[in-house]
Amino acid sequence: MIKEKVQLKIASPLHSPQEAVPLIKRGASELYCGVLEKNTGSYYYSGCFNTRAVPTANLASFEELERTVEEAHSAGGKVSLAINKFYAQKQYDQALLHAEKGAEKGADSLIVSDIALMLKLKKHGFFGKKFYVSSVAAVYNSESVDFYKQLGASRIILPSQITLEEIKGLKERHKDIEFEVFIFNNQCHNINGFCGFLHGIYAEMFLPKFMRGKGRLMRKSFISNFLLRGFSEKFKNMITLKTFGCLQTFELRFEKKLNAGVPSEGRGIIWDPGTYFYRCGACFLYRLKGAGVEFVKIIGRNRTTATKLNDTEFISRAAGLTGTVGGEAEFLEKVKRMRIKIYGHKKCGGQYCYFND
């Protein structure tokens, strides 16, 4: 059993005020969300201020944020607002306004990735809120942690492509700042903060012309938002495969011929799509807690409410086990059994493990 000097807390995703209380009851300490107002822009690339530029992943207004905060606070939880894109020069004033509105509506913290926005927010004292460095900022080393501490960060959300040893090393050197680590659902092969792909571009390439352009896509997205909320995870995942540049099927040709018996040409998807949807690090909660990590993050703002509740309950119960079991072996046995009971045998082990590397 690990001594309870650090309690492992859970940050869960949210896209509707109605999810706040149930998620906290299932074990979330903090909820993170974004706001995509219908009137902030006619187009989601320019009108959205967080990395999930689809209505299905966002609250629809700051009034919804206010309600979310009220609900969360009433249940003893906190709310973080994601403003974690990299912006164009002409967007910084709007991004600042977005942060100010979020602060006014009671968000407890702001999740930011763009250093230019951080510096702007610092001038305004972060509107009296805590400032977390988003995983999109891609912090992998101690010097970067120091860099962001000097800008006023109180938490670093580490990118998903990081090893347990590296997490331990960072925590050992920086006991005065909180760390948050990805634990469940998506993990991309590429580093989000260094990726130039546009996820939503598919619509711009293949939709009929009358459906593209100013004003139309937002309406379309609003309709799709309404429709997709009723659809299964499987259907949403299918759309994701069509949209992501990295998940396209490519004709491959090795520049130099490989050894005899190994084909030098082929066709396929390079990055494994399954890992976008099923990644899990529950078996490592014991070690993460031992390393002193304060928060673990569940991914999936646009997932269905039922999925979010299920995921939060699983991770919460698994995190709870770390304080009650006799040792890591017992923890692993119990957490694997728990996972299979909730999710079945599929998608567990090897390629679906966050910290397998």
Place this chain on the structure above:
Amino acid sequence: MKAEFDILDRLDKSIEKAFYVYNPEQLSECDERFDRVYFGSEFCENKIPSIDQLDKAVSFSESRGLKITFVTGHVTDIGIERLRKISSHLKKTGLPNGFEVVINDWGLLSVFEDCGCIFSLGRLLIRQKTDPRIAKANFPSEVLSILRDVNINDELAQFMKERNILRLEFDNSYQGIEFTNNYGFLMSLYLPFGYITTGRTCHYFYLKRGQKSGFIRDKLCSSECEEGSVILNNKNFPGELFLRGKTLFFKNDDPAGILKNNKIDRVIFERYLPV
């Protein structure tokens, strides 16, 4: 994958030309057309040059009267320690003529600032949108303008200038670059390869074994990236893509649009795909 030199013939003579390599042995191809050497690794900390390799590159540059830029990437604490040794070495030996450091990780500012060198903000921190599919998409002008823009504002410009970051580095993206204000920064352009995305897994390692990629395999490196690249084709992209090690690149050897609309004063010629 090798790029042809003829791309350089189309450039104005006033533009400084840099030859970019990560291995000093490749410098044998750097001829009189070039004014500067770019040396180092942007995408993999396993390819951070040794002090010996750096000395070789410096010595080559000095013997030809060329200036030198040391290129760094995004790193873990292991990479920080390797680069700290290089920084200490530079402090001891003194900076070569016209020495600069390209930073692609904010943590590296503190590692190199004691050297007194000039910094350039690398393409990993410029965060250009480089999805080649933008060339085929039908964005309205409002969105294109945002996709061309750069994430620098008054506060960041001041912050960078106070820390001796005087130059910005760009890829030759299909949609171009459009500054509202460039704050007087000098600008470089990488040609002909632009990076699209990068991670911590050597995809070449997995592809040649016919396996699905893992996530963090940089600890098990046996320099597969040295063997070559993989060429990718898909009809949704305007041209071939190239995968070397952990990084995916596009190739755009027509810089006319970007050169016309921006004050690019340096072109960094990539004879080989960077690592």
